[in-house]
Amino acid sequence: MENAEVVAMLGEIADLLELTNENPFKVRAYRRAAQVVDTLPVPISELVHKGELGSLPGVGVHTAERIAQFVESGTCDVLERLRGKVPPGVMELLRIESVGPKTAALVWKELGLTSVDALEEAALSGRLATLPRMGAKRAEAIVSAVARHRSRQGRVPLHRALPYAEDLVARLRAIPGVKQAIAAGSLRRHKETVGDLDLLVSSTDPERVVSAFPKLPGVTTLLAQGPTKSTARLSVGLQVDLRVLPPESFGAALHYFTGSKAHNIALRTRALHRGLKVSEYGVFDAKGRRIAGEREEDVFRAVGLPWIPPELREGLGELEAAEAGRLPTLIEEEDLRGDLHVHSEASADASSSLLELASAARGFGRSYLAITDHSRSRPLGLDEERLREHLDTIRWMDRELRGRPHLLAGIEVDILPDGSLDLGAEVLSELDCVVASVHSRFNMSSEEMTERMVRALRSGLVHVLGHPSGRLIGSRDPYPYDLERVLEVAREEGVALEVNAHPERLDLTDSACQRAKAAGVKLVISSDSHNAQHLDDLRHGVWVARRGWLEAGDVLNTLSLSELRRHFRRSRRVSPSTWTGEGPGLAP
Ligand code: DGT
Ligand code: CA
Ligand code: CA
Numbered sequence: 001m002e003n004a005e006v007v008a009m010l011g012e013i014a015d016l017l018e019l020t021n022e023n024p025f026k027v028r029a030y031r032r033a034a035q036v037v038d039t040l041p042v043p044i045s046e047l048v049h050k051g052e053l054g055s056l057p058g059v060g061v062h063t064a065e066r067i068a069q070f071v072e073s074g075t076c077d078v079l080e081r082l083r084g085k086v087p088p089g090v091m092e093l094l095r096i097e098s099v100g101p102k103t104a105a106l107v108w109k110e111l112g113l114t115s116v117d118a119l120e121e122a123a124l125s126g127r128l129a130t131l132p133r134m135g136a137k138r139a140e141a142i143v144s145a146v147a148r149h150r151s152r153q154g155r156v157p158l159h160r161a162l163p164y165a166e167d168l169v170a171r172l173r174a175i176p177g178v179k180q181a182i183a184a185g186s187l188r189r190h191k192e193t194v195g196d197l198d199l200l201v202s203s204t205d206p207e208r209v210v211s212a213f214p215k216l217p218g219v220t221t222l223l224a225q226g227p228t229k230s231t232a233r234l235s236v237g238l239q240v241d242l243r244v245l246p247p248e249s250f251g252a253a254l255h256y257f258t259g260s261k262a263h264n265i266a267l268r269t270r271a272l273h274r275g276l277k278v279s280e281y282g283v284f285d286a287k288g289r290r291i292a293g294e295r296e297e298d299v300f301r302a303v304g305l306p307w308i309p310p311e312l313r314e315g316l317g318e319l320e321a322a323e324a325g326r327l328p329t330l331i332e333e334e335d336l337r338g339d340l341h342v343h344s345e346a347s348a349d350a351s352s353s354l355l356e357l358a359s360a361a362r363g364f365g366r367s368y369l370a371i372t373d374h375s376r377s378r379p380l381g382l383d384e385e386r387l388r389e390h391l392d393t394i395r396w397m398d399r400e401l402r403g404r405p406h407l408l409a410g411i412e413v414d415i416l417p418d419g420s421l422d423l424g425a426e427v428l429s430e431l432d433c434v435v436a437s438v439h440s441r442f443n444m445s446s447e448e449m450t451e452r453m454v455r456a457l458r459s460g461l462v463h464v465l466g467h468p469s470g471r472l473i474g475s476r477d478p479y480p481y482d483l484e485r486v487l488e489v490a491r492e493e494g495v496a497l498e499v500n501a502h503p504e505r506l507d508l509t510d511s512a513c514q515r516a517k518a519a520g521v522k523l524v525i526s527s528d529s530h531n532a533q534h535l536d537d538l539r540h541g542v543w544v545a546r547r548g549w550l551e552a553g554d555v556l557n558t559l560s561l562s563e564l565r566r567h568f569r570r571s572r573r574v575s576p577s578t579w580t581g582e583g584p585g586l587a588p
């Protein structure tokens with residue numbers, strides 16, 4: 001059992017409790033427990049089996065019992081009892097942006113709405129607007145949120161799908177006679193969300209694989225089955241297409257099922273011009289002889305091209321680039337030398353100490369780490385006085401660590417609605433790394449939001465614009481803003497844009513990375529970790545960058561610390577006397 005499943009269970013109980021109007025203390029207890037489990041560095045099932053759940057701070061006896069039950073049996077009594085009280089359609093309402101448990105409870109109790117369709121109908125007919133605290137404007141917002149909800153339905157964020165794909169692939173590899181197994185499709189292209197999993201197996205005994213597949217753990221419903229393929233649904237809702245191929249076709253199938261469809265069509269057209277036919281079984285010449293198929297790179301070679309990384313296979317010019325010898329040398333995780341956006345326990349929503357962060361970063365091979373906690377307008381955020389104390393601690397810890405890794409003193413400073421920064425220029429100009437982000441008032445017009453961001457970029461104090469669009473995958477759309485204008489100003493000011501690697505943010509997106517590069521703007525890939533474990537999230541940002549055709553040279557945190565500091569010095573205009581460019585103990 002994954003910790004994420006326990007987190008989801010606790011969250012669902014909290015939602016159900018709120019919907020049924022139960023004691024807010026209970027609700028909070030479950031939410032806090034969910035947070036604790038989410039940042040647990042070990043599998044929760046281990047703690048359950050050792051009887052150590054009770055030692056977790058923030059998890060009460062009652063909650064611990066529910067968790068243990070859930071880990072043992074896949075469900076628990078409280079969850080089942082509550083599910084019996086709330087129609088599933090009402091829970092579905094919570095997946096709509098701007099509808100929380102309070103609103104869902106209100107429309108359910110007052111108007112008897114138990115489905116997304118009914119909610120939309122009530123909003124359109126004006127019935128919704130008559131409810132207390134509702135009004136025409138909110139009803140209108142709900143109508144458009146429902147439309148967005150529908151358009152993304154069924155797609156799963158990559159990071160949620162990955163563990164299931166990896167688990168199934170490992171189990172398929174263990175079936176006797178299986179030579180290779182791999183997850184293809186959008187997952188292999190590292191798209192931010194996947195529609196379904198496409199698993200490929202190389203075996204000379206397809207029957208054995210196809211009959212073993214439905215019995216694998218987590219596979220619940222068999223939807224279709226043939227001699228070499230199968231489609232099933234997992235208990236978590238994800239659909240899986242399985243294909244078994246003979247070894248001589250495996251490379252061709254891997255290419256075909258990696259897609260994308262647009263890439264495949266472009267490649268097939270190219271092959272046709274050369275008198276060749278490409279299918280999932282191989283590349284065939286005019287006489288029907290197979291000239292490639294066992295290895296994927298041979299498929300490309302057969303049509304006169306070098307192997308193209310899956311992230312580029314979107315039919316957006318990758319064949320032309322390959323033909324011209326101009327494929328980018330895509331950035332790799334190993335190219336990243338540091339992380340420039342990390343929260344310590346000095347942020348209310350984060351939990352690791354400087355030392356924990358430093359040792360985890362060292363374990364991941366990072367040579368520097370910028371500690372960027374929240375500024376004063378966030379709950380319990382740092383004001384100037386507390387920031388200065390925090391700075392001293394960071395500098396002290398940096399000296400203690402002796403470069404393993406280097407700690408940079410930074411901040412994630414709020415960009416206030418008028419575009420000013422949440423802390424004074426003097427303290428900001430002392431910092432090694434200033435990330436500026438929008439965290440409030442998302443509902444501005446595009447013009448206002450663009451102006452707000454431009455003003456922050458023009459401050460001469462900012463190194464990095466954090467999570468530029470504010471979107472959360474599957475739950476919050478980006479606020480409207482003019483990316484081209486922001487890029488233009490960022491280039492003029494020498495400010496980098498962040499690829500926030502938090503797997504629910506991935507902000508900038510792949511295509512925005514490409515536009516940033518075209519506009520001459522540098523990027524940084526940052527984890528935005530709120531816990532030491534999440535420092536590992538950088539790989540998600542690397543995938544986005546690769547899909548955006550970025551090379552190591554486009555990304556600032558591939559630089560050594562001394563190069564990075566030189567770059568940051570050049571880009572900052574405001575330098576008070578205290579700013580010498582070399583903080584104490586921060587020798588490059
Ligand atoms: P997804 O599942 O929506 O996230 O996206 P994919 O790319 O994984 O798409 P999927 O699962 O429908 O199919 C897997 C691959 O199979 C797809 O990327 C390319 C290939 N494929 C599927 N249908 C077609 C087709 O009609 N023509 C061609 N040329 N290739 C196809
Ligand atoms: Ca797929
Ligand atoms: Ca599929």
Ligand code: ZN
Binds near residue numbers: 412437439466467
């Ligand atoms: Zn932030």
